[in-house]
Amino acid sequence: MISQNALHHAEKCRFCWMCRHLCPVQHQTGREVNTPRAKGLLLSMANKGTQPFDKDMAQAMYECLLCDACTNDCATGYQPPLFIREARTEAVVNELAPEAVMKLIDNALETGNIYGVEKPSYGQDGTDVLVYIGEVAAIQVPQMAKNLLAVLKKAGVSAKVLANEPASGVMLGDLMGYTEEVRQQAKACADAINAAGLPVVVLDSYDAEIMKQKYPEWGCEIKTDVTTATAYVAKLIASGKLEAKAGTGVQGACHDDDRLARTFHEFAPIRAMAKAAGYEVGEMFSREKLAKSCGTAVAYGYMPALVEKIAASRWEDLKRSGCAAMLTASPQAYLCLSLCVPEGKALVDLYAALV
Numbered sequence: 086m087i088s089q090n091a092l093h094h095a096e097k098c099r100f101c102w103m104c105r106h107l108c109p110v111q112h113q114t115g116r117e118v119n120t121p122r123a124k125g126l127l128l129s130m131a132n133k134g135t136q137p138f139d140k141d142m143a144q145a146m147y148e149c150l151l152c153d154a155c156t157n158d159c160a161t162g163y164q165p166p167l168f169i170r171e172a173r174t175e176a177v178v179n180e181l182a183p184e185a186v187m188k189l190i191d192n193a194l195e196t197g198n199i200y201g202v203e204k205p206s207y208g209q210d211g212t213d214v215l216v217y218i219g220e221v222a223a224i225q226v227p228q229m230a231k232n233l234l235a236v237l238k239k240a241g242v243s244a245k246v247l248a249n250e251p252a253s254g255v256m257l258g259d260l261m262g263y264t265e266e267v268r269q270q271a272k273a274c275a276d277a278i279n280a281a282g283l284p285v286v287v288l289d290s291y292d293a294e295i296m297k298q299k300y301p302e303w304g305c306e307i308k309t310d311v312t313t314a315t316a317y318v319a320k321l322i323a324s325g326k327l328e329a330k331a332g333t334g335v336q337g338a339c340h341d342d343d344r345l346a347r348t349f350h351e352f353a354p355i356r357a358m359a360k361a362a363g364y365e366v367g368e369m370f371s372r373e374k375l376a377k378s379c380g381t382a383v384a385y386g387y388m389p390a391l392v393e394k395i396a397a398s399r400w401e402d403l404k405r406s407g408c409a410a411m412l413t414a415s416p417q418a419y420l421c422l423s424l425c426v427p428e429g430k431a432l433v434d435l436y437a438a439l440v
């Protein structure tokens with residue numbers, strides 16, 4: 086059952102084309118169904134009974150990165166991801182979601198991560214901060230997790246990592262909407278973090294988003310400070326605890342990942358990290374709140390070919406900027422961008438560059 090609030094947003098979007106040029110999925114597929122407007126129209130038609138909510142409609146609702154570029158540009162404050170997420174719940178409940186999506190959901194429910202494997206342990210027992218690694222870094226981009234821990238060590242920060250880090254709920258929430266299963270994952274995660282009693286440094290901005298925005302709404306607030314790893318490391322640099330490195334002579338551009346850019350409006354820390362790592366900081370035309378998505382780990386899980394095209398398009402942005410390196414501190418961005426690094430360009434993990 087789609088909420089009245091979500092339907093209100095869908096009804097407003099269905100006649101509007103004003104943000105279609107910003108949708109990274111529509112850019113790559115060129116299909117009308119991939120505009121935010123079309124998804125609003127589909128949901129409106131399903132609600133009015135003029136079109137069945139069938140597998141094709143469900144498929145359309147999954148051809149979206151939940152990147153919020155549409156929301157960010159909307160002069161009238163409408164939010165396509167709000168109704169797209171609820172449409173995903175509808176698809177799952179009615180067994181209409183694509184098979185590849187259901188596989189990820191089953192994995193997340195059975196093992197706590199979309200990969201369906203045992204999450205490696207980065208367990209360490211420091212006393213200053215608790216680092217939340219997240220499933221994407223832990224399983225797919227482990228070097229970034231290790232590099233963040235090495236940066237903290239270098240700055241004299243004693244970090245703890247939970248031995249059995251629970252899922253934050255963000256992956257499941259993106260796959261099936263904010264259902265009871267997601268709230269249960271959130272509560273278990275908040276309980277484990279609160280038991281540690283330390284300020285939390287969150288490596289993946291996707292995890293940080295759900296912790297800071299949804300946990301309080303669901304009554305499972307984290308009782309200590311929750312900080313993105315980028316903001317935390319930038320503070321270490323500003324305070325002199327982490328020394329700047331010598332210049333590399335390389336010009337790099339920072340990729341602002343979707344949720345840092347549009348949920349947190351956090352742009353300065355990653356650039357401070359880039360400068361401290363010795364890069365000359367250039368810029369891509371599409372940046373900060375307007376940064377184009379390069380894909381997400383969850384979307385890569387069920388539509389890898391499309392995500393690779395979306396990542397390749399972000400590399401085209403870098404080529405146009407004239408910079409030699411794409412700089413990122415996001416495990417999800419690193420995962421997607423690493424699929425198609427163009428010849429002569431470098432993908433840089435900023436934590437590695439700061440060690």
Ligand code: SF4
Pocket residue numbers: 097098099101102103104105121122155156158159160161162163164165
């Ligand atoms: S989000 Fe705003 S700009 Fe985009 S389709 Fe909806 S109403 Fe139009």
Ligand code: SF4
Pocket residue numbers: 107108109110111119120121148149150151152153154155156165166
């Ligand atoms: S959230 Fe992103 S991918 Fe989804 S419709 Fe909006 S702009 Fe397109």
